[in-house]
Amino acid sequence: MRLEFLENGPIRLEGKGFRLRIGDREEVLERPRVFLCRCGGSANKPFCDGAHKRLGFQAEGGVLEVEEA
Template sequence: MPDENKVTIKVNDNGSLRVTGQVDLVDAEGNLFEHKDSFSLCRCGASGNKPFCDGTHKSVGFESAPRANQA
C-alpha cells in the first residue's frame, strides 16, 4: 500500500520533473503556487508557464535522461 504522505518526484527522460503527493510549491518570496496533487515542473527552461512544464521540451530538443546510481 503506497504511503499517502510520501511525495515522489520522477525525473522523466528528456522531459519534466513529475511531482506526485501533497507538497507546497513556493516562489522566492514564499508565495504558494496553486497546483494539483500531481504536476510537472519544467527542466528545460523553455516553458512559457514556468515553473510548470508546458511540453515545450519536445520542440526545443531537450535531452536528459539521468539514472540514479545503483549500489
C-alpha cells in the same frame, strides 16, 4: 515524496497537494501531481508547458524518493 525525472522531459512530483511560493506569489495546488520544467524553455515556469518537445530537450530519466527523517 517522489520525484520522477521523465526521459527527455519534466520532473513529475507526486503528493497530496502542493504549496507554491515564488517571490510574492503563493498558491495552493490541490492536485496529486505537478510537472516541473527542467529544460528551461517553458513560458509558464516553474511548470512544464510542453516546450521541451519543440526544443528537442534530451536527458536521462530517473527517480528520487524523498523520505522524511
